[in-house]
Amino acid sequence: MSAGTGDDADVHAGEECRSLGTLLRAWRNRALLTQDELADRAGVNVRTIRRLEGDGVERPRSASLRSLAEALGLDPREREALAAASRAELGAPTEVDGFTGREPEPAASEMTASPPPPRQLPVGVSGFAGRAGSLAELDRQLDAGAGGTRICIVSGTAGVGKTSLALHWAHQARGRFEDGELYVNLQGFGPAHDATDPQDVLTAFLEAMGVPPQRIPEDLPARAALYRTTLADRRVLVVLDNARDVEQVRWLLPGGPHCSVIVTSRRQLSGLIAEEGAGLITLDVLARAESRELLAHRLGRRRVEADPDATDEIITACARLPLALAIAAGRAVTSPAMPLSALAADLRRAGGDLGGLATTDSATSLRVVLARSYDVLPDDVARLFRLLAVHPGPDLTAAAAASLAGVEPARVRRLLDALLDAHLVTEVTHGRYACHDLLRAFARELAGETEQPAQRRAAACRVVEHYLHTAYEAAVRLYVPAEWLEAPEPAAPGVRAEHLAEHRQALAWFQAEHAVLTAVLRQAMADGLYAQIVQLVSAFQFWLLRRGHRQEHLDCLHVALEAAVRTGDRRAQAAAYRWLVPPAAERGDLEQAYALFHRGVALAREAGDLAEEGLCHFDIALACVHGGRMEEALRHAQAALDPLRRARLTATEAYVLNLIGWCRCALGDYERALQAGEKALAIATELGDKSGQGHILDTLGKIHHHRGDLQDAIAHYRRALISCRDLGHRYDEAEILLHLGDSLHAAGRPTQAVDSWRLSLTILDELGHRTADELRARLNSHDPSLGR
Numbered sequence: 127m128s129a130g131t132g133d134d135a136d137v138h139a140g141e142e143c144r145s146l147g148t149l150l151r152a153w154r155n156r157a158l159l160t161q162d163e164l165a166d167r168a169g170v171n172v173r174t175i176r177r178l179e180g181d182g183v184e185r186p187r188s189a190s191l192r193s194l195a196e197a198l199g200l201d202p203r204e205r206e207a208l209a210a211a212s213r214a215e216l217g218a219p220t221e222v223d224g225f226t227g228r229e230p231e232p233a234a235s236e237m238t239a240s241p242p243p244p245r246q247l248p249v250g251v252s253g254f255a256g257r258a259g260s261l262a263e264l265d266r267q268l269d270a271g272a273g274g275t276r277i278c279i280v281s282g283t284a285g286v287g288k289t290s291l292a293l294h295w296a297h298q299a300r301g302r303f304e305d306g307e308l309y310v311n312l313q314g315f316g317p318a319h320d321a322t323d324p325q326d327v328l329t330a331f332l333e334a335m336g337v338p339p340q341r342i343p344e345d346l347p348a349r350a351a352l353y354r355t356t357l358a359d360r361r362v363l364v365v366l367d368n369a370r371d372v373e374q375v376r377w378l379l380p381g382g383p384h385c386s387v388i389v390t391s392r393r394q395l396s397g398l399i400a401e402e403g404a405g406l407i408t409l410d411v412l413a414r415a416e417s418r419e420l421l422a423h424r425l426g427r428r429r430v431e432a433d434p435d436a437t438d439e440i441i442t443a444c445a446r447l448p449l450a451l452a453i454a455a456g457r458a459v460t461s462p463a464m465p466l467s468a469l470a471a472d473l474r475r476a477g478g479d480l481g482g483l484a485t486t487d488s489a490t491s492l493r494v495v496l497a498r499s500y501d502v503l504p505d506d507v508a509r510l511f512r513l514l515a516v517h518p519g520p521d522l523t524a525a526a527a528a529s530l531a532g533v534e535p536a537r538v539r540r541l542l543d544a545l546l547d548a549h550l551v552t553e554v555t556h557g558r559y560a561c562h563d564l565l566r567a568f569a570r571e572l573a574g575e576t577e578q579p580a581q582r583r584a585a586a587c588r589v590v591e592h593y594l595h596t597a598y599e600a601a602v603r604l605y606v607p608a609e610w611l612e613a614p615e616p617a618a619p620g621v622r623a624e625h626l627a628e629h630r631q632a633l634a635w636f637q638a639e640h641a642v643l644t645a646v647l648r649q650a651m652a653d654g655l656y657a658q659i660v661q662l663v664s665a666f667q668f669w670l671l672r673r674g675h676r677q678e679h680l681d682c683l684h685v686a687l688e689a690a691v692r693t694g695d696r697r698a699q700a701a702a703y704r705w706l707v708p709p710a711a712e713r714g715d716l717e718q719a720y721a722l723f724h725r726g727v728a729l730a731r732e733a734g735d736l737a738e739e740g741l742c743h744f745d746i747a748l749a750c751v752h753g754g755r756m757e758e759a760l761r762h763a764q765a766a767l768d769p770l771r772r773a774r775l776t777a778t779e780a781y782v783l784n785l786i787g788w789c790r791c792a793l794g795d796y797e798r799a800l801q802a803g804e805k806a807l808a809i810a811t812e813l814g815d816k817s818g819q820g821h822i823l824d825t826l827g828k829i830h831h832h833r834g835d836l837q838d839a840i841a842h843y844r845r846a847l848i849s850c851r852d853l854g855h856r857y858d859e860a861e862i863l864l865h866l867g868d869s870l871h872a873a874g875r876p877t878q879a880v881d882s883w884r885l886s887l888t889i890l891d892e893l894g895h896r897t898a899d900e901l902r903a904r905l906n907s908h909d910p911s912l913g914r
Contacts, residue, residue: 146211152241155334168197243306244334253423256416282409283549285449305360314370315498372397411446424455436466443473515570518645521560529592532620595623603632605817607777612664659689674893700729711749740769780809820849860889
């Protein structure tokens with residue numbers, strides 16, 4: 127409360143404030159100076175300052191007091207108060223900058239005035255940008271109201287702007303805290319011995335609030351109790367910056383209902399949330415627009431807007447991390463003639479090396495700042511962080527992390543929780559973890575320094591095998607015949623492949639790991655794991671194809687071919703050439719498809735692999751169907767049967783019989799087409815191949831349609847549709863809807879036919895498939911408004 131209100135407590139405080147030591151201590155704390163720093167600035171012995179603040183000098187020298195007044199920047203009124211306090215010590219006139227006891231005595235209100243409230247906040251960040259949502263959340267959490275001390279934790283990774291946010295809000299909210307703001311940097315992340323002792327902080331805070339040193343207890347609990355008593359009826363904001371852990375903070379929490387506390391930390395400090403009811407704001411990197419605004423504040427909007435492409439590249443290179451953006455902006459500020467495109471090129475050449483964002487100041491050098499989070503990690507947690515650089519990203523599950531580190535899943539969850547708490551990883555969605563590019567670059571540097579090459583290669587192999595073995599099981603769960611897959615070798619020790627119980631889990635796994643699998647293939651190629659690439663593509667390609675990712679499917683097949691050639695394995699090369707046959711035909715390049723077929727079948731015969739030879743004939747038959755060469759397709763399909771039967775590829779035999787039925791139907795031989803189709807369906811049903819059944823039912827629908835059995839055709843298409851939807855085969859679903867519409871239209875049910883075609887068009891548009899325009903034209907021919 128302010129002095130002069132008439133309360134007994136204030137009168138007592140005013141009497142204490144006549145002390146010279148009390149005033150000097152309050153003004154020093156206001157100036158954020160230690161006793162040593164004030165001594166240097168004033169040219170006064172530090173022992174003198176200690177004695178003055180402890181009221182241990184009976185006759186203070188006027189020269190010393192003048193020097194201290196200059197060093198503290200006291201205004202005339204404060205200099206008078208200093209002179210009055212010194213006269214009280216001396217009982218005689220004392221001069222401070224011309225003021226002596228011969229001047230009129232100060233008013234009684236001045237003699238009893240409390241020391242100024244502490245205003246310890248460091249300067250806020252100039253040009254603070256973004257964070258509107260976080261500032262609003264701080265307003266909400268620290269809103270004045272009933273209840274105990276309000277505490278908000280601002281947490282996030284190193285360099286994300288926690289302190290900047292806290293100080294920006296605190297300066298804006300200064301008017302709410304009439305009794306002052308207390309601030310301390312707890313030095314929580316650095317060498318353990320540098321962390322600030324809560325006992326020392328309590329001493330500084332109590333002195334800042336006007337408590338004489340001789341009244342401050344030595345015992346920590348007693349000191350904390352006095353701190354709470356002193357702040358009990360005050361409106362004070364306490365900013366505890368850069369906290370290491372809950373124990374460092376707990377002693378510094380005031381107990382009164384009118385105080386507010388902001389704690390910043392690289393950890394979540396969940397103990398404060400659970401026990402003290404603290405709120406939590408977790409900062410992520412800036413949005414791209416906020417990043418651009420930060421650069422505009424630092425560099426000037428004209429300079430940023432003059433080269434938007436370079437600005438975007440700088441933002442990307444800095445991973446939208448505020449500290450990194452500030453460092454990059456600092457380089458541009460100190461080199462005003464340097465175009466932003468040159469800075470962007472420098473960062474690009476650094477290629478994720480943190481050296482491009484280094485400074486000579488250890489407090490702001492990105493590598494040093496990140497190291498302070500890493501250095502306090504337990505050894506096993508630190509090892510997992512380093513190994514994250516081995517994983518190609520963009521994110522991973524706990525199971526993948528277990529394979530990466532070669533540890534049990536239960537243990538890796540504990541390690542991930544520790545990295546989450548330290549904000550060295552983020553849980554991007556439930557159960558999936560990632561870190562931004564600069565953290566990955568830091569992990570890569572650490573791995574290069576700490577992990578032996580053999581250890582890094584072993585971890586890379588475990589990662590590839592994790593995805594290979596899980597993808598193989600997922601493909602089997604999607605009813606891809608195992609005889610179409612390249613079976614992997616037994617997993618290496620430490621690989622924790624995921625178990626997928628049924629096809630829905632398999633679909634979800636492929637969808638979630640889609641981007642990761644693509645990155646794994648690139649990384650495996652760089653690491654020379656060629657055999658594993660061929661095996662992984664054999665499993666991954668079917669999901670890509672069924673979900674309509676045509677270009678990505680083709681890209682993966684080319685990667686597999688390059689890897690197969692590098693293995694020198696003729697059978698693997700035959701498979702890789704064969705996989706490229708149907709896509710070539712879909713592009714209308716049947717000549718290329720035949721060239722690939724001849725290369726593949728020759729390699730299969732050189733390897734003596736009957737199964738691969740039969741599959742080559744099967745795939746060129748599919749190519750011929752795409753090219754409209756039904757007689758050639760039938761001939762190759764029939765040529766495939768003998769080697770497949772000799773190799774006992776029964777599931778593939780069903781697919782070949784289905785293709786034979788399709789070809790015979792196209793050639794008008796409906797009876798033999800129906801026989802082949804029904805035999806294929808019987809084999810697929812006996813094997814439990816639901817995917818094969820869907821394809822065969824589609825063929826049987828076509829055969830019945832051409833036989834004039836339209837109701838049977840519709841029934842078969844609807845059964846096929848259920849199968850494809852159940853398995854998530856989006857492109858197959860679109861084709862069956864198209865065929866179903868044809869039969870419905872032929873059966874005199876045009877409204878239902880159009881509905882079926884439109885559903886097909888929706889899927890084809892979603893997949894970006896080239897046949898969408900053909901179907902749109904068909905719809906327009908029935909009603910111009912339907913295809914829009």
